[in-house]
Amino acid sequence: MSGPVVLVHRDQDLLAAAAAARLLTRIADAQAARGTASVVLTGGGAGTAVLAAVAASPARDAVDWARVEVWWGDERFRPAGDPERNETGARAALLDHVPVDPARVHVMPGPDGPDGDDPDAAAERYAAELRAAAGTGGAVPEFDVLMLGIGPDAHVASLFPGMPGLRDERPAVAVRDSPKPPPTRISLTFPSLRAAREVWVLAAGASKAEAVRFALAEGTDVARAPAAGARGRDRTLFLLDTAAAAELPG
Numbered sequence: 001m002s003g004p005v006v007l008v009h010r011d012q013d014l015l016a017a018a019a020a021a022r023l024l025t026r027i028a029d030a031q032a033a034r035g036t037a038s039v040v041l042t043g044g045g046a047g048t049a050v051l052a053a054v055a056a057s058p059a060r061d062a063v064d065w066a067r068v069e070v071w072w073g074d075e076r077f078r079p080a081g082d083p084e085r086n087e088t089g090a091r092a093a094l095l096d097h098v099p100v101d102p103a104r105v106h107v108m109p110g111p112d113g114p115d116g117d118d119p120d121a122a123a124e125r126y127a128a129e130l131r132a133a134a135g136t137g138g139a140v141p142e143f144d145v146l147m148l149g150i151g152p153d154a155h156v157a158s159l160f161p162g163m164p165g166l167r168d169e170r171p172a173v174a175v176r177d178s179p180k181p182p183p184t185r186i187s188l189t190f191p192s193l194r195a196a197r198e199v200w201v202l203a204a205g206a207s208k209a210e211a212v213r214f215a216l217a218e219g220t221d222v223a224r225a226p227a228a229g230a231r232g233r234d235r236t237l238f239l240l241d242t243a244a245a246a247e248l249p250g
């Protein structure tokens with residue numbers, strides 16, 4: 001598998017617009033090839049800006065939204081509708097504006113879900129939903145595109161440096177004491193991230209430049225910079241603005 005492909009954009013608005021166009025094309029291609037498309041959304045500013053750009057795109061309706069499987073890479077363990085949930089931001093930015101099939105929007109449960117205030121049980125429930133969708137293929141579906149933001153500490157999803165979830169082989173885990181608030185989350189793990197055909201790491205702003213450098217450097221310890229372990233089966237893209245790319249060589 002070849003290394004990550006880096007694409008640098010003049011600013012974060014162009015990054016969001018270009019990533020949105022790329023996402024629409026990937027969804028349309030997947031649907032032409034397999035009838036459906038499976039995408040994994042991320043929280044955070046960069047990821048949400050891509051969704052808003054998709055909603056604003058003239059090409060938005062080139063895809064059949066009723067045949068898009070929507071998953072999340074991570075979620076804050078908050079009740080439905082809570083403004084801190086990644087789902088809340090994704091619905092406001094895109095999902096409330098396109099005709100997705102509610103049965104194909106797979107949200108990560110919160111404390112108001114069937115397992116109550118038990119993030120471990122909620123993570124296991126999500127893992128079971130992933131396994132059911134995978135068919136005979138394995139633990140998770142072959143996601144067409146899995147999008148990730150990146151933190152200044154090079155975390156992706158809710159996989160933070162030095163935390164136990166980095167080594168967990170289960171498809172999804174509960175995360176406690178997250179250094180990025182809120183403290184309790186659910187996250188896909190590396191085996192799930194790496195099941196995706198394409199992984200896209202989205203980064204905008206100077207605060208991400210060091211993390212991006214670490215994530216792309218040869219031999220970076222994934223325990224120190226989890227983004228260094230964010231790789232897709234077929235392709236990995238780092239979609240950056242110039243500020244986030246500022247510390248890259250060349």
Ligand SMILES: O=C(O)[C@H](O)[C@@H](O)[C@H](O)[C@H](O)COP(=O)(O)O
Nearest residue numbers: 043044045046149150151156157
């Ligand atoms: O739940 C979350 O907080 C996100 O999933 C997280 O992984 C985010 O993508 C990064 O922290 C980047 O966030 P920004 O793009 O807002 O810097």
